Amino acid sequence: MKSKPKSKKIPITLVLNGQSRDIDSPPNKKLLDVLRDAGLKSVKSGCREGDCGMCTVLVNGVPAKSCLINMETMHGKRVDTLESLGSEEKLHPLQQAFLETGAIQCGFCTPAQILTAKAFLDKNPNPKPEEVREALANVLCRCTGYVRIVDAVLRAAVVLRGEQLQPYIPPEEFYKHDVNEIKLPFGYYRRIGDTKPLLPLVITPESMSKTVSVGKSSIKVDGPKLVTGKPVFTDDVQPEGMLYGALLTSPHAHARIKEIDTNRAKSLAGVRAILTYKDLPRLKYATGGQSYPQPLPHDQVSLDNKVRHVGDRVAVVAADTPEIAAQALELIDVDYEVLEPVLDMEAAMQPGAAVIHDESDTEGIFDASRNIVHHIEAEVGSPDEVFAECDHVFEGEYRTPKQQHGQMEPHICITSFDEDNRLVVRSSTQVPFHVRRIIAPLIDLPVKRIRVIKPRIGGGFGGKQEVLLEDLCAHLTLATGKAVRMEYTRSQEFTSGRTRHRQIIRYKLGIKDEKVVAAELRLIGDTGAYGTHGLTVNMVGGFKGLTLYNAPNSRFICDVVYTTTPPAGAYRGYGAMQEQFAVEVLMEEIAEKLKLDVVEFKRKNWLKLGETMHMARKLGEGREGYDQAMASSAIDECVRIGLKATDFYKKRAAFQSQTGNIHHGIGMAVVIHGSGIAGLDMGAATIKMNDDGSFNLLIGATDLGTGSDTILAQMAAEQLGVPINDIIVYSSDTDFTPFDKGAYASSTTYISGGAVLKAAQNVRRQILVHAAKMLKINNPKDLTIYNRTIIAPDESSVTMEEVALSSLHQMDQHQIMATESHLSYVSPPPTAAQFAEVMVNVESGEIEVERLLMVVDCGRVINPLTAAGQVEGGMAQALGFTLCEDTTFDSAGRITNDSFSKYKMYKSNELPPMDVIFVQTDEPSGPYGAKSVAEISVDGTAPAMVSAIHNATGVWFRDLPLTKEKILAGLR
Numbered sequence: 001m002k003s004k005p006k007s008k009k010i011p012i013t014l015v016l017n018g019q020s021r022d023i024d025s026p027p028n029k030k031l032l033d034v035l036r037d038a039g040l041k042s043v044k045s046g047c048r049e050g051d052c053g054m055c056t057v058l059v060n061g062v063p064a065k066s067c068l069i070n071m072e073t074m075h076g077k078r079v080d081t082l083e084s085l086g087s088e089e090k091l092h093p094l095q096q097a098f099l100e101t102g103a104i105q106c107g108f109c110t111p112a113q114i115l116t117a118k119a120f121l122d123k124n125p126n127p128k129p130e131e132v133r134e135a136l137a138n139v140l141c142r143c144t145g146y147v148r149i150v151d152a153v154l155r156a157a158v159v160l161r162g163e164q165l166q167p168y169i170p171p172e173e174f175y176k177h178d179v180n181e182i183k184l185p186f187g188y189y190r191r192i193g194d195t196k197p198l199l200p201l202v203i204t205p206e207s208m209s210k211t212v213s214v215g216k217s218s219i220k221v222d223g224p225k226l227v228t229g230k231p232v233f234t235d236d237v238q239p240e241g242m243l244y245g246a247l248l249t250s251p252h253a254h255a256r257i258k259e260i261d262t263n264r265a266k267s268l269a270g271v272r273a274i275l276t277y278k279d280l281p282r283l284k285y286a287t288g289g290q291s292y293p294q295p296l297p298h299d300q301v302s303l304d305n306k307v308r309h310v311g312d313r314v315a316v317v318a319a320d321t322p323e324i325a326a327q328a329l330e331l332i333d334v335d336y337e338v339l340e341p342v343l344d345m346e347a348a349m350q351p352g353a354a355v356i357h358d359e360s361d362t363e364g365i366f367d368a369s370r371n372i373v374h375h376i377e378a379e380v381g382s383p384d385e386v387f388a389e390c391d392h393v394f395e396g397e398y399r400t401p402k403q404q405h406g407q408m409e410p411h412i413c414i415t416s417f418d419e420d421n422r423l424v425v426r427s428s429t430q431v432p433f434h435v436r437r438i439i440a441p442l443i444d445l446p447v448k449r450i451r452v453i454k455p456r457i458g459g460g461f462g463g464k465q466e467v468l469l470e471d472l473c474a475h476l477t478l479a480t481g482k483a484v485r486m487e488y489t490r491s492q493e494f495t496s497g498r499t500r501h502r503q504i505i506r507y508k509l510g511i512k513d514e515k516v517v518a519a520e521l522r523l524i525g526d527t528g529a530y531g532t533h534g535l536t537v538n539m540v541g542g543f544k545g546l547t548l549y550n551a552p553n554s555r556f557i558c559d560v561v562y563t564t565t566p567p568a569g570a571y572r573g574y575g576a577m578q579e580q581f582a583v584e585v586l587m588e589e590i591a592e593k594l595k596l597d598v599v600e601f602k603r604k605n606w607l608k609l610g611e612t613m614h615m616a617r618k619l620g621e622g623r624e625g626y627d628q629a630m631a632s633s634a635i636d637e638c639v640r641i642g643l644k645a646t647d648f649y650k651k652r653a654a655f656q657s658q659t660g661n662i663h664h665g666i667g668m669a670v671v672i673h674g675s676g677i678a679g680l681d682m683g684a685a686t687i688k689m690n691d692d693g694s695f696n697l698l699i700g701a702t703d704l705g706t707g708s709d710t711i712l713a714q715m716a717a718e719q720l721g722v723p724i725n726d727i728i729v730y731s732s733d734t735d736f737t738p739f740d741k742g743a744y745a746s747s748t749t750y751i752s753g754g755a756v757l758k759a760a761q762n763v764r765r766q767i768l769v770h771a772a773k774m775l776k777i778n779n780p781k782d783l784t785i786y787n788r789t790i791i792a793p794d795e796s797s798v799t800m801e802e803v804a805l806s807s808l809h810q811m812d813q814h815q816i817m818a819t820e821s822h823l824s825y826v827s828p829p830p831t832a833a834q835f836a837e838v839m840v841n842v843e844s845g846e847i848e849v850e851r852l853l854m855v856v857d858c859g860r861v862i863n864p865l866t867a868a869g870q871v872e873g874g875m876a877q878a879l880g881f882t883l884c885e886d887t888t889f890d891s892a893g894r895i896t897n898d899s900f901s902k903y904k905m906y907k908s909n910e911l912p913p914m915d916v917i918f919v920q921t922d923e924p925s926g927p928y929g930a931k932s933v934a935e936i937s938v939d940g941t942a943p944a945m946v947s948a949i950h951n952a953t954g955v956w957f958r959d960l961p962l963t964k965e966k967i968l969a970g971l972r
């Protein structure tokens with residue numbers, strides 16, 4: 001929230017991007033707000049607390065956080081923003097390098113990173129990688145793991161020194177190797193101590209078909225606008241006369257609102273509307289952005305007379321300025337009947353615990369009196385009989401934290417009425433089509449009167465697969481008739497957003513002849529105050545957690561439990577991450593106890609090519625699933641390559657007995673994930689040909705920084721025989737792009753990609769038919785397309801532009817275009833092997849991660865650089881999950897670390913070297929053989945780290961995050 005400006009303005013003169021500017025400003029107005037008001041939208045707001053660095057600009061050439069700077073201190077100073085550096089036509093070497101290296105994912109941090117790097121390179125033109133990491137430490141990035149950002153700065157330094165620059169993307173032969181020969185250039189692969197980032201290695205079977213656009217590390221199609229700081233995010237385009245919405249949240253973890261009085265607030269000049277539960281109809285819904293019908297329970301209303309966590313919604317205000325809105329919130333008088341908080345999921349299920357959902361109008365809660373929202377049981381085979389016959393039965397209990405998404409752009413939306421009296425919702429959402437469908441009944445408007453626009457998104461990771469602000473913002477627009485903007489404060493991201501599910505995981509594995517023949521997974525998942533993704537996350541956890549080792553006799557018993565904490569929701573990894581951590585560690589423990597080689601033990605048991613996934617039908621996602629078998633897998637190759645690249649066995653043996661305080665360790669884990677939700681996720685794509693032979697690709701798929709717009713354009717370009725810059729991508733807008741379920745469940749490459757491929761095949765057919773007529777060729781199938789040209793067997797040809805002009809203006813006139821939809825009844829698992837190397841100080845409990853390596857089979861890699869960025873960023877998030885990230889509460893249920901200064905997320909100078917190797921497979925059901933990559937990237941780090949720490953210390957750790965205190969306690 002902005003601080004209240006003093007009313008009297010003072011004259012300030014400063015040099016802004018090279019031009020002298022006279023500004024009359026309240027003395028305590030923040031430089032950030034002045035710059036954004038002046039149209040310099042590259043300057044971003046991520047926390048307004050000086051913690052994230054998104055608002056960094058150069059003041060007299062020095063990086064400074066503009067959210068902390070009062071205008072009264074700025075007189076006579078020089079301010080430079082990204083807008084001063086370069087334009088799309090003439091990029092600064094740093095901007096060019098960020099584009100070429102894949103340093104941009106969502107792009108929200110990019111302006112601050114580039115400006116910080118510029119100031120650094122001005123002083124240190126020939127830096128070492130670790131110096132770059134140190135220099136960038138004040139600007140957080142949640143997407144990238146900083147690997148390519150460091151690379152970009154080093155590359156720009158070469159240009160700025162005037163030295164010869166090598167192409168960033170190596171020649172094709174550099175990254176093509178036959179996996180069967182395993183002749184890897186291990187000399188190329190880095191050893192501990194090397195800090196220079198490396199390109200991802202892409203290992204390709206000779207049998208894979210050759211492609212032109214697919215498989216290339218193309219620059220992101222939205223990269224140029226992101227690297228120049230164009231106004232592309234939700235907050236960068238604001239309607240005239242917009243009001244500012246603000247949300248009053250509960251200070252209590254559990255309370256009933258006895259009375260709420262808004263009269264004092266309403267009398268404040270500039271307040272335009274205040275809404276409480278008294279003003280809105282009580283319509284039940286669920287905030288999770290999932291397909292129709294959303295899983296029960298629908299346990300929320302837009303505004304309620306009961307609050308169930310600190311940060312729960314109480315009232316909303318719309319006012320002329322953010323400051324008035326903030327002041328109005330303070331003037332709302334609420335009389336609470338404070339109830340007992342319920343913070344522990346096991347205690348929540350005990351008799352006598354306070355009942356969190358005691359309302360009578362929520363359907364679908366399994367046992368409200370015990371705060372159990374879902375009870376799930378699923379079984380195949382005869383687990384009890386087989387356990388009784390096993391050589392050994394092992395059990396283990398594991399606990400995982402309530403991790404924050406920590407995306408840099410807060411949740412934000414702007415609602416307004418257009419000239420046709422239709423509601424336009426401009427929102428940073430992963431699920432624009434679900435938003436439209438879910439809010440329609442809440443605001444009593446038909447779907448046809450709502451248009452949801454998804455601009456660029458500053459990261460989401462699942463946190464924006466929820467409808468958190470759109471309904472309230474729309475209510476304020478309905479109440480005032482005016483455009484309204486609502487944004488979570490950074491603190492509200494913690495208290496009112498979503499998190500990963502905290503879980504207690506109890507596994508029992510039965511072993512006979514070194515085979516896992518029976519498995520039982522008992523899971524308790526903490527969904528927080530509302531059910532939202534409680535059913536589906538925990539079912540996915542059960543499915544993936546019982547499928548990696550795929551015991552034919554398996555049982556899943558799960559309770560999803562309410563607590564009076566901020567709701568858990570969708571978060572990259574979606575249950576699979578937690579359960580695979582647990583089962584991988586238990587498998588290691590078993591191998592140790594049975595004196596087996598852990599890799600061979602796992603190899604004997606992991607899911608094999610062609611194998612049926614026993615739990616696939618029983619554990620769909622929130623419902624019964626479909627029978628599935630593994631149709632492509634390189635898990636074996638991934639492990640073999642990783643073992644070799646890291647010298648695993650040699651190090652593992654050497655680290656068994658160590659003396660002194662510093663102990664080294666190396667660990668590994670194998671993981672699987674999925675590609676979309678089988679039989680449910682649907683995406684569609686439209687491709688339309690233009691006069692010049694270019695194409696519009698219209699997709700409802702939601703690129704939240706993952707690069708999906710780019711890889712979908714590559715698929716279209718491949719099929720249509722044109723360069724990627726002939727594909728103009730537009731995503732996503734419910735009025736203009738076809739339906740897509742949105743960005744979640746690792747579905748975009750696989751499902752939306754399937755739709756793009758079908759649409760491109762259809763358009764290609766139409767082009768060939770028309771070209772055949774032009775060339776007077778009987779059979780269009782005799783034609784080929786290469787580089788914008790359609791070529792006949794006799795080498796006569798027409799260009800793509802000639803076909804476009806002919807079809808639009810001259811012969812058999814029609815629009816060449818197609819819309820296709822795609823759904824799959826399988827969800828092919830990508831597979832991976834994760835390796836971790838650590839140093840543990842056994843005296844202090846401190847852990848230093850020396851290196852992370854993930855070897856990934858995600859089918860065909862459509863764009864190695866963007867895919868590597870996904871894996872690097874995923875490993876960074878997963879390392880936080882493993883070592884330091886958790887949401888902590890006091891006894892009243894207040895979050896004690898609700899800011900980036902208190903909640904630990906890794907900075908650029910704190911992450912280890914992270915490397916990625918891809919082992920390509922050809923998934924038969926995937927577009928060009930692709931599977932997913934976004935989520936498997938987070939699945940393996942925790943178990944590999946626990947494995948490495950055990951190798952270093954001989955101690956098993958089962959409770960994440962592994963803080964120094966927990967490590968010390970374990971060692972003692």
Ligand code: FES
Pocket residue numbers: 103104105106107108109110140141142143144408458459705
């Ligand atoms: Fe850095 Fe998204 S690219 S926060």
